[in-house]
Amino acid sequence: MxxxxxxxxxxxxxxxxxxxxxxxxxxxxxxxxxxxxxxxNWPWTPKPERGDVSYVNSVCTLCPGGCGLSVRKVNDRAVKIEGMKGHPVNDGGICILGLSGLQLLYGPTRVKTPLKRVGERGQGKFKKISWDEALAEAAEKLGALRAEGKSHTVACISGSAGGTVPQLLKRLLTAYGSPNFMSVPTMQDAYAVTLKQMHGIDACPGFDVENADFVLSFGSGIIEGWGSPVRMFKANSAWQDKKIKVVQIESNKSNTAAKAAKWIPARPGSEGVLALGIAHVMLRDGLYKKEACDGAAGFEDFKKWVADNYAPENIAAATGIQKETVESLAKEFAAAASPIALCGRGQGRTPGSQYEFMAVHALNMLAGNINKAGGVQIIPEPKYIAWTEPELDEIAQKGTASPRIDGAGSETYPHAKSLLNRLPQAILTAEGASPVQALLISEANPCYTLSDTQAVKKAFAKIPFVVSFSSYMDESAQNADIILPNHACLERLEDVPTFAGLSKPVIGLSKPVIKPQFDTKHTGDAVIALAKALGDKIAAAFPWESYEACLKETLGDKWEILNEKCFVAAEENIEAPLQFFTQECKTVSAEGDEKQYPFVLMPYDSIRLANGFIGNTPFLTKTVPDTVLKKNEMLVAVNPKSACGDSLSLKEGRSVMLTTPKGSAKVRVHLSEEIMPGVIAVPRGLGHTAYDKYLAGKGVNCNELIGPAEDAGSGLDAVWGIRAKLSNVSI
Amino acid sequence: MSTSVDQKKEVSTEVGDGAGGFAILFFLLGLVASLIVGWVAFPKLLYSQKNQPIDFNHELHIGLVDEGCESCHFFREDGTYSGVPKLEQCIGCHEEVQGQSKDEAVFVEQYVKPGREVPWFIYAKQPECVFFSHVAHVKAGGMDCVTCHGHIGESSSLKVYEENRITGYSRDIWGKNISGIKTNTYDRMKMDDCSECHVKKGVNQSSVQTGKGACFVCHK
Missing domain, CATH: 1.20.5 (Single alpha-helices involved in coiled-coils or other helix-helix interfaces)
Structure with a gap:
């Protein structure tokens, strides 16, 4: 136109x-x-809630630290987690995980209703069912096993052994007829065996770090999350202010090592030998506290044995530490007024070599600091749960008398209370049907946290019926048949007995801050309901109306003060006679052939990575530096001086294949002087496959690459690393 | 030759004159049409009219309470402001139907008895990015409610809530007058109105919390 x-x-x-x-x-x-x-006003822009502000005090259950919380609420929504002022553990402080705990409470990884598996195991296909259906199905399966006389084939894995919920689970197993209650082992278990062997008593250790004036740490990640993290951070700051010397013995220059007055990179695994080398100098030069040690059981034998075997010049080859260093370390340690020696590798979330713990504890005994200010406190196990023994029927009597599947308490492992690390192997090596026919999992994620997770998953696949009580869709819940979701932290009432190396342990009360958001049930109530459904004497062993009634009755006169203050002090120290030992300090060696695998792989802990049952919050992952995690790829730290053969040159950021006798994974290299040559440092806490998109698919789970190493003394897992090699990635 | 040139000139002049007139006419048409659209149609389209769920009578209530506005719109112990009352404040008197009003019956039956909060439309709601503290203005600054909220406390009926279809906030923020001209302090409540008063009163020009100046007084 x-x-x-x-x-x-x-x-x-x-x-x-x-x-x-x-x-x-x-x-x-x-x-x-x-x-x-x-x-x-775009819908994805977060908006602060407006309304009535209030604070609710509670106790954190995201790690064993037992910090007091003060949670800020606007109307019915929790909006900020702060540390509780005046709480004996953290006095207003809070760690990065606790701080971001709301992301776990309100995040997408929660299990919102009871679920029943419909797809293959591990496929993650579930259908919603009602609580009545879920409990009825679990009770029916358990009842059928019991009727067949297989009550002893039911096992339970609990995140901890202390507190009313784990004890209710244990009681359920006992009344039902199974001895197989297991808790996830930590350094507390290794310490318990140590105290049993060196003082002859059942007790827990406390470390009076606030009053110590010389700290000798054998790989303990003091500011990596060891013990109760906030308390240790505060103690570490106080040491810096007071110019108190901290010596860190560790192959990796962790944050603790970087902040320490002295960093001694000893050969990994040789820490126990080094401790006895220090003991040798103290004994030789008469630097030990004679009034504490002379006349103690086994002291003369110990003295002679250490004199014969652990001279600093003789251990130099094993530890890689010069004679002079050992001599001066021993003198400094002995000269301090209240020195303390710590062990428990990294965060201490895994036990370790029994002899290493005993050797380090011997140093504390030689320094005369047992039950002294600034020293190691010997605290009795909590006794506030004093229920009457359940009455057992014939099946239960027979069942509980049968040997434990994990071998704990047997002649071979007399001091161990549970040996979860031995469970997968026991299932895999059993002939015929699995010795575990049903498994209950509460507040634990064995499919992620146990060494050699591939084997763990294979073992779990052989268990016909798995029940998870998890609040989150973790790796173990994903492999379960029925999920009976617990209320999450801050939604539930629970007692939290906290030891975690505190010099004055406390019993905390985690109070619900908000009403449960979903169709979840307190595990305590679920256990009581299961017992009632199983009937007869099992039901009679649980006379309580509800978990709350049970807790109220159990705490008795402590209930009111706990409700008001959220904590009460636990029992006083107990007398601890010294008993020295003369067993050879057997080092736990890394699995694998040295020629085939020239490197040693060591997992390391970081305060920025939650590595237990609780996974990382998105906020925590944001703080992980890109020398550890870049996008979804994990970096492993290697010293540029490491010899790795002609075929491979190490370059920053280069993709390599990391292979161990247990498996292999593609990772990137981060060159760092902060790691001993020949060692590959791998972060612990990455490589989740479950939970949500914020956590899954980032990096590699180091537990897939290492295998369990059973300690000859305790039977606990003492693995600290494995031999490994790096190779080119085939394109 | 010259004739043809002249002819062409003539033609072009003719065309030019006619086109010029049209151009002015169409210019004026465009101008008037767009002015009508901008001043009349646009405001009508921009705001949707919504009635409050209950027609609340401020005048009636203010005669029955002892502490004026603060009887229902009070400060919490921590200094935060309660804003629009919740059922909790009403329930003391309104557990049962009072008087004959239809709204009263609806209020008790549909909200008080089932324990459901009334979804009031809030005329004074500011965007999320604004940090506003009542306590700083009323207690520390000694301002009265009328300065910003007008004479709503004396009204016997709630006016229609005009919701901006784009932002979702009330028309009262921009002001009833679309051109933004105001005669009273409470006619509009945009950023300029806040800063006008802040400047006039010599308010601290930096944030109490952050110590930063200018924007940070209200935008934290």
Missing amino acids: KVSRRTFLSIGSFIVGGAAGTALSPLPWKLTDDLSIWTQ
Whole structure:
């Protein structure tokens, strides 16, 4: 169409007129303003809740640290977690995980209703069922096993052994007829065996770090999350202020090592030998506390044995530490007024070599600091749970009398209470049907945290019936048949007995801050309901209406003060006679052939990575530096001086294949002087496959690459590393 | 030759004159149309009219309570402001139907008895990016409610809530007058109105919390 000049001008004039008129009207200015406000209201933009502000005190259950919390609420929503002022553990402080705990509470990884598996195991296909259906099905399966005389084939894995919920689970197993209650082992277990062997008593250790004036740490990640993290951070700051010397013995320059006055990179695994080398110098030069040690059981034998075998010049080859260093370390340690020696590798979330613990504890005994200010406190196990023994029927009597599947308490492992690390192997090596026919899992994620997770998953696949009580869709819940989700932390009432190396342990009360958001049930109530459904004497062993009634009755006169203050002090120290030992300090060696695998792989802990049952929060993952995790790829630290053969050159950021006798994974290399040559440092806490998109698929789970190493003394897992090699990635 | 040139000139003049008139006409048409759109149609389209769920009578209530506005719109112990009352404040008197009003019956039956909060439309709601503290203005600054909220406390009926379709906030923020001209302090409550008063009163020009100046007084 031909546009005439007139038409063109007319349209043009109309447009110009329109533009002028629009500019003279409020339309463009108002629209600009409104659109800018509209952009602030996009639905994904978080908005603070408005309303009535209140604070609720509670106790954190995200790690064993037992910190007091003060949670800020607006209306019914928890909006901020702060440390509780005046709480004996953390006095207002809070760690990065606790701080971001709301992301676990409100995040997408929660299990919202009881679930029943519909797909293959591990496929993650579940259907929603009601609580009545779920409990009835679990009770029916357990009842059928019991009727077949297989009650002893039911096992339970609990995140801890202390507190009423784990004890209710244990009681259920006992009344039902199974001895197989297991808890996830930590350094507390290794310490318990140590105290049993060196003082002859059942006790827990406390470390009076606040009053110590010389700290000798055998690989303990003091500011990596060892013990109760906030308390240790505060203690470490106080040491720096008071110029108290901290010596860190560790192959990796962790944050603790970097902040220490002295960092001694000893050969990994040789820490126990080094401790006895220090003991040798103290004994040789008469630097030990004679009034504490002379006349103690086995002291003369110990003295002679250490004198014969652990001279600093003789251990130099094993530890890689010069004679002079050992001599001066021993003298400094002995000269301090209240020195303390710590062990428990990294965060201490895994036990370790029994002899290493005993050797380090011997140093404390030689320094005369047992039950002294600034020393090791010997604290009795908590006794506030004093239920009457359940009455057992014939099946239960027979069942509980049968040997434990994990061998704990047997002649071979007399001091161990549970040996979860031995369970997968026991299932895999059994002939015929699995010795575990049903498994209950509470507050634990063995499919992620146990060494050699591939074998663990294989073993779990042989168990016909797995029940998980997890609040989150973790790796173990994903491999379960029925999930009976617990209320999450801050939604549930629970007692939290906290030891974690505190010099004055406390019993905390975790109070619900908000009402449960989903169709979940307190594990305590679920256990009571299961017992009632199983009937007869099992039901009779659980006379309580509800978990709350049980807890109230159990705590007795402590209930009121716990409700008010959220904590009460636990029992006083107990007398601890010294008993020295003369067993050879057997080092736990890394699995694998040295020629085939020239490196040693060592997992390391970081305060920025939650590595237990609780996974990382998105906020925590944000704080992980890109020398550890870059996008979804994990970096392993290697010293540039490491010899790795001609075929492979190490370059920063280079993709390599990391292979151990247990498996292999593609990782990237981070060159760092902060690691001993020949060692590969791998972060612990990455490589989840379950939970949500914020946690899954980032890096590699180091537990897939290492295998369990059973300690000859305790039977606990003492693995600290494995031999490994790096090779080119095949394209 | 010259004739043809003249002819051409004539033609072009003719065309030019006619087109010029049209151009002015269309310019004016465009101008008027857009002015009507901008001043009349646009405000009508921009705001949707919503009635409050209950027609609350401020005048009636203020005569029955002892402490004026603060009887229902009070400060919490920590200094935060309660804003629009919750059922909790109403329930003391309104557990049972009072008087004959239809709204009263609806309020008790549909909200008080089932324990459901009334979804009031809030005329004064500011965007999320604004940090506003009542306590700083009322207690520390000694301002009265009328300065910002007008004479709503004396009204016997709630006015229609005009919701901006784009932002979701009330028309009261920009002001009833689309051109933004105001005669009273409470006619509009945009950023300029806040800063006008802040400047006039010589308010501390930096944030108490952060110590930063300018924007940070209200945008934390």
